[in-house]
Structure formats: C-alpha cells, structure tokens
Amino acid sequence: MLDLLIPLILIGTSVFALYKKQDVYSCLLEGGKEGLKLLFSIAPALVMLLTAVHMLRDSGAIALLSSFCSPVTSLLGIPSETLPLLLIRPFSGSAALAVGADLITSYGPDSLIGRTAAIMLGSTETTFYTISVYFGAAGIRNTRYAVPAALMADLTGFVVASLCARVF
Amino acid sequence: MMGIVWTCMLILSLFSAILQKKTGILTTACLAGARSAVELCLSLAGALCLWSGLSKLMERAGLTEKLGRLLRPIFRKLFPQSAKDPLTMGYLTSNVSANLLGLGNAATPTGIAAVKRMKQLSGRTEANDEMCRLIIMNTASIQLLPTTVASIRASCGAAAPFDILPSVWLTSLCSLTIGLLAAKLLRRFYA
Numbered sequence: 001m002l003d004l005l006i007p008l009i010l011i012g013t014s015v016f017a018l019y020k021k022q023d024v025y026s027c028l029l030e031g032g033k034e035g036l037k038l039l040f041s042i043a044p045a046l047v048m049l050l051t052a053v054h055m056l057r058d059s060g061a062i063a064l065l066s067s068f069c070s071p072v073t074s075l076l077g078i079p080s081e082t083l084p085l086l087l088i089r090p091f092s093g094s095a096a097l098a099v100g101a102d103l104i105t106s107y108g109p110d111s112l113i114g115r116t117a118a119i120m121l122g123s124t125e126t127t128f129y130t131i132s133v134y135f136g137a138a139g140i141r142n143t144r145y146a147v148p149a150a151l152m153a154d155l156t157g158f159v160v161a162s163l164c165a166r167v168f
Numbered sequence: 169m170m171g172i173v174w175t176c177m178l179i180l181s182l183f184s185a186i187l188q189k190k191t192g193i194l195t196t197a198c199l200a201g202a203r204s205a206v207e208l209c210l211s212l213a214g215a216l217c218l219w220s221g222l223s224k225l226m227e228r229a230g231l232t233e234k235l236g237r238l239l240r241p242i243f244r245k246l247f248p249q250s251a252k253d254p255l256t257m258g259y260l261t262s263n264v265s266a267n268l269l270g271l272g273n274a275a276t277p278t279g280i281a282a283v284k285r286m287k288q289l290s291g292r293t294e295a296n297d298e299m300c301r302l303i304i305m306n307t308a309s310i311q312l313l314p315t316t317v318a319s320i321r322a323s324c325g326a327a328a329p330f331d332i333l334p335s336v337w338l339t340s341l342c343s344l345t346i347g348l349l350a351a352k353l354l355r356r357f358y359a
Contacts, residue, residue: 002330009313013222017229027228028221034273035220039213047205052177054201058193061184092170101208101320109326118321118332122314123339127307133276134303135295138283142294145354149300150307153347157308160342164335 042094049098056084057102076155078162081113085120086158090127090151097121116165124157208320215319223271235268236261246305246348247298249289256285260302270311279306300351308344311336 017024056062066073066080073080085103089096103117127150135143185191226232239261243251250256259282266275283299290296295303314336322329 002328002333005333006313006330010222013225013229013231016231017225020229022225022228024225027225030221031224032217032221034224035216035218036213038220038273039209039216043205043209046208047202048174050205050208051198051201052174052181054197054204055181055194056177056184058197058200059181059185059190060188061181064184064188088173091173095170095173097316098205098208100317102204104320105204105324109321109324109329114321114324115332115335118317119335119339122311122317122332122336123309123343125307125309130279130307131303134279134283134306135299137280138287140283140287140293140295140299144295144300144358145351146295146300146303149347149351149354150304152350153304153308153343156346157339157343160339161335164339168335 042097045094046098049092049095050102053084053098053102057106076159076162077166078158079113079116081107082116082120082158082162085117089120089124090154091129093126093129096126112165116162119161119165120158123161124154127151127154211323212316212319215315215322219270219315223269223274226269227271227274232262232265232269232271232274235265239264246301249296250282250286250298253285253289256282256289259285263302264305264310267306268310268312270313270315275306297351297355301348304347304351305344308340308347310340310344 014024017027062084066083069083070080073083078086082103085096085099088099100117100121104114107113107117109115109118128147131143131146131150134140135146181194181197185194236258240257243257243260243264247257247260250260259278263275263278263282266272266278279302282302286296286299286302287293313330313333317332317336318329321332
C-alpha cells in the first residue's frame with residue numbers, strides 16, 4: 001500500500017487536473033521552478049548552519065551537551081544524540097533541517113537515531129517562528145497561552161517520535 | 169536573532185575544542201560542514217522541484233478547496249465562533265488543508281488572513297481561544313507527506329524513504345491532541 005502511495009498521488013493529481021482542464025505540464029514546470037528558487041534561497045543559510053553544526057559536533061561540544069542532559073532525555077525516552085535537533089527546532093526551520101540532515105547522514109537513515117530524527121523533523125514545526133509571523137502580522141500583542149500550549153505539543157511530538165522509532 | 173545563535177554555536181565549539189584538545193579538527197570541520205550543505209542541497213533539489221510542481225498542480229486543480237470542504241464538520245466543532253463567518257471559515261480551511269498537503273507557502277498567507285479576520289471580529293489585540301487553537305494546529309505540523317525528510321532519507325540510501333509515514337502521522341496526531349488539551353487547561357490561568 002505504502003509502496004504505491006507516491007506514484008498514485010502523482011498519477012491521481014495529474015488525472016484530476018486534466019479532468020479539470022488545467023494545463024498540467026506548465027503547472028508542473030511553474031511549481032518546479034518555485035521549488036528550485038526556494039532551495040536556492042535557503043542554500044546560504046544551510047551552508048552557514050551546517051558549518052556551525054559540524055564545528056559543534058567535531059569539537060565534541062554536542063557530545064558534551066548530550067551527556068550533560070542525558071538524565072532528562074533518557075527519562076523522557078528521547079535519544080540524547082537528537083538533543084541539538086530538539087533545541088533548535090522551535091526557532092529555525094533551516095537550522096533544524098541542517099541538524100536533522102546531519103543526524104540522518106552520520107548515523108544512517110535506517111538507524112534508530114536516523115529514524116528518530118526523521119520522524120521528529122517530519123512531525124514538528126518552527127513554533128516560535130509561526131507564532132511570531134501569524135500574531136505579528138495580524139497585530140496581536142497578547143499571545144496568552146499560545147506559546148506554552150504549542151511547546152507542550154512540541155514536547156509530546158519529540159517523545160512520541162522517539163517511541164515510534166523504537167516500536168515500528 | 170539567528171546571528172546570536174550562530175555566534176554562540178561557534179564560541180561553544182571553540183571552547184569545547186580547547187577543553188578536549190581537539191583544536192586541530194576545527195578548520196577541517198568548518199570546511200566539511202560547508203561542503204556537506206551543498207551536497208544536501210543537490211540531493212534535495214530533484215525531489216523538491218518535483219514536489220513543488222505537484223503542489224502547484226494540486227492547488228490549481230482545486231484539491232486544496234476539496235480537502236477544505238471535507239474538513240468543514242471538524243472545523244465547526246473546533247472553531248464555533250469563526251464558523252459563523254464564512255470568510256474566516258474559508259481562510260481557516262484553506263490554511264489547514266494547505267498544511268496537510270505540505271504547501272507551506274500557501275499556508276502562511278491564509279493563516280495570517282485568518283488571524284487578522286478573527287482579530288477584526290473580536291476587536292481586541294489579545295489572542296482569543298480560537299486563534300490559539302489555530303496556532304496549535306499549525307505548529308503541530310499535521311502534514312500528510314513529509315517530502316523533504318523523505319528525500320533526505322532517500323539520498324542517504326534508505327531502504328524505503330517513506331516508511332516513516334505512519335510514525336509521522338501518529339506523532340503529529342498525538343502532539344495536536346496534547347496541544348489542544350493543554351490549551352483547554354491553560355485557558356483558565358489566562359484571563
């Protein structure tokens with residue numbers, strides 16, 4: 001079922017769009033161009049951040065931080081190696097992508113750490129960024145309980161992601 | 169903001185390298201990091217291009233709208249106040265369905281429009297319960313297909329890049345539920 005999911009989505013969308021009399025091919029090209037533009041625009045951020053991440057990792061700073069926090073993370077069932085991802089995730093999307101990609105490549109995509117990082121990356125969002133953009137643009141001054149509730153949801157996400165990686 | 173984070177990361181690694189006598193590694197590390205970012209971009213480019221193309225097609229063919237219509241009953245429960253206003257409802261449904269389909273670019277403007285309209289209707293500058301609920305629905309990242317993560321996994325040689333899907337769905341669902349419950353509890357402490 002899961003094997004056919006992506007091909008079926010590609011086919012299904014194209015057939016539906018043809019039926020809706022859309023210019024399927026030029027839509028695909030137009031969107032593709034936007035995608036590459038997006039990638040091009042985040043590329044410098046990824047270079048800066050991955051440089052910092054590599055320096056942090058190779059200098060042993062991440063290992064030091066992870067072992068320092070391991071009593072807390074092990075209590076929550078979160079692998080301590082994913083700690084940098086947890087810390088950066090609510091603040092910056094490209095930084096989280098950089099840290100997550102580094103974890104997935106260095107531990108392997110099918111390793112426990114790699115899978116945990118992938119699930120975390122796929123199921124969480126940049127909380128502070130979202131709140132500041134949505135409320136900032138709309139002129140909401142008092143955010144009330146939005147931040148604590150959203151962070152509670154993030155923490156749940158990290159714990160459940162670690163659990164899922166171990167169980168499935 | 170990110171300037172402070174970046175500088176702190178570098179200072180932290182310098183201290184750590186000196187402490188653990190690994191100073192020789194730092195220069196190679198920063199060059200290797202820069203290179204790996206370009207490798208990451210190249211490995212993402214194909215999938216991102218393909219997926220953005222498909223996203224555009226979904227949007228143009230009206231799939232976002234269709235999904236929004238399917239979600240309406242749930243929205244009436246979650247946003248009883250906003251449901252009375254068709255305009256807010258339209259923004260809300262297109263925001264959440266764009267998020268579900270992974271169209272981040274389309275989700276942000278409609279989300280902002282929804283909050284703006286809610287503020288206009290309430291006439292106050294503090295977030296009401298329904299705005300907080302919308303934020304939680306956005307930050308819990310209810311995404312049906314996390315394509316970026318899957319393409320990173322694919323580029324690293326994962327056996328089945330999308331086999332994390334059930335876990336991602338379950339995780340998002342749990343964090344959304346806990347987020348909404350937390351909102352219900354916390355509401356009492358904020359006047």
